Amino acid sequence: MSDRSHFRGFSTRAIHHGYDPLAHHGALNPPVHLTSTFVFDSVATGAARFAGTEEGYIYGRVGNPTVTVLEKRLADLEGGEAGLATSSGMGAITAVLWTLLGAGDEVVADRTLYGCTFGLLEHHMPKFGVTTRFADLTEIETLRAAIGPKTRLVITETPSNPNMRVVDIAAVAEVCRAAGVMLVVDNTYCTPYLQRPLELGADIVVHSATKYLGGHGDLLAGAVIASKELVDRFRFVGVKELNGACISAFDAFLVLRGLKTLALRMDRHCATASRLAAELEAHPAVARVHYPGLDSHPQKALAARQMRAMGGMIALELKGGLEAGRVFMDAVELATRAVSLGDAETLVQHPASMTHSTYAPEERAKHGFTDGLVRLSVGLEDHDDIRDDLFRALDRAGAG
Numbered sequence: 001m002s003d004r005s006h007f008r009g010f011s012t013r014a015i016h017h018g019y020d021p022l023a024h025h026g027a028l029n030p031p032v033h034l035t036s037t038f039v040f041d042s043v044a045t046g047a048a049r050f051a052g053t054e055e056g057y058i059y060g061r062v063g064n065p066t067v068t069v070l071e072k073r074l075a076d077l078e079g080g081e082a083g084l085a086t087s088s089g090m091g092a093i094t095a096v097l098w099t100l101l102g103a104g105d106e107v108v109a110d111r112t113l114y115g116c117t118f119g120l121l122e123h124h125m126p127k128f129g130v131t132t133r134f135a136d137l138t139e140i141e142t143l144r145a146a147i148g149p150k151t152r153l154v155i156t157e158t159p160s161n162p163n164m165r166v167v168d169i170a171a172v173a174e175v176c177r178a179a180g181v182m183l184v185v186d187n188t189y190c191t192p193y194l195q196r197p198l199e200l201g202a203d204i205v206v207h208s209a210t211k212y213l214g215g216h217g218d219l220l221a222g223a224v225i226a227s228k229e230l231v232d233r234f235r236f237v238g239v240k241e242l243n244g245a246c247i248s249a250f251d252a253f254l255v256l257r258g259l260k261t262l263a264l265r266m267d268r269h270c271a272t273a274s275r276l277a278a279e280l281e282a283h284p285a286v287a288r289v290h291y292p293g294l295d296s297h298p299q300k301a302l303a304a305r306q307m308r309a310m311g312g313m314i315a316l317e318l319k320g321g322l323e324a325g326r327v328f329m330d331a332v333e334l335a336t337r338a339v340s341l342g343d344a345e346t347l348v349q350h351p352a353s354m355t356h357s358t359y360a361p362e363e364r365a366k367h368g369f370t371d372g373l374v375r376l377s378v379g380l381e382d383h384d385d386i387r388d389d390l391f392r393a394l395d396r397a398g399a400g
């Protein structure tokens, strides 16, 4: 099989799936096709491509050969039929929502979402007649009650950003199927290496590939994985005509490069984060650590069932609240004050003033996270260096 689609191991597929070097002059890596448009050898060919009766590229906003390799690879890793790569995670989310929803439709969303997804649903979609009910999707009865006759889709993240609540994808999917609504899961925090929502019954997976999939903090990208029928609609309606959020060939190449080490990186992120989570929990300045691998996490058993390992994200609440969080964040030296996540560098940020400032203070309380919460994206540096840095900063925060 020339495109190496018969290999089964995750890392093997992340490195090889969907690309045959011998079909590209032996180039080990997929060539970066820096072209906006594609040449037709005749009018008939052009017409056939537009009519969809002949395979082939037309224009960069709907497809590019470098991007196609990435789309096939991500679909394969998520266990989906087809994939669509986009210019950012928000490009993926808006391509899905704007394609599927129209005036009068309702969305049910988990109460804790990435800040811009929340902003889109709460503040901007109502302008187009689409309203959202936020519900705690960790409680299945609450979900069932929130779904009404106008509900078209349910959207969730798990573990949720920033406070690491875990949603039972299989249980939510069952309720959605019975109600005839689609389930969209944002799998950015886990990547398909740790969790595969489609296998648990979700209809659509979205990603910010800016994070772990790219993995090096040097690009913005997103992806959607679903049935071919849905992905065709997201491509030819969502990206082609609604948001224009196509990925560049060069960024697609960089995500492909990141994918080669995804499993290795995730193993290291997870191993370091689970050690740190336990150590941080024991520090006297820390009130609470949110990490699904800890015994103190209320959904530890569910997380262990649903995820291969517990991920690289940790949320902390300090005993001194918001002020202690500020002191802590200004005191770190190795950890880097920055939003985003999933990079080689350990990143620390404050959701209430940064990623989740789209939530009003009372919304944050209602949606389940405090102003004192600090979010850590555990990087690939040596565990001891990260621990020493965090502990030094915590000592400072505790003393204040």
Ligand SMILES: *Cc1c(COP(=O)(O)O)cnc(C)c1O
Pocket: 088, 089, 090, 091, 114, 116, 117, 157, 161, 186, 188, 189, 207, 208, 209, 210, 211, 220, 221, 222
């Ligand atoms: C970053 C992020 C997004 C948005 O992705 P961009 O690539 O920044 O547009 C969506 N969901 C989650 C969970 C994220 O962390």
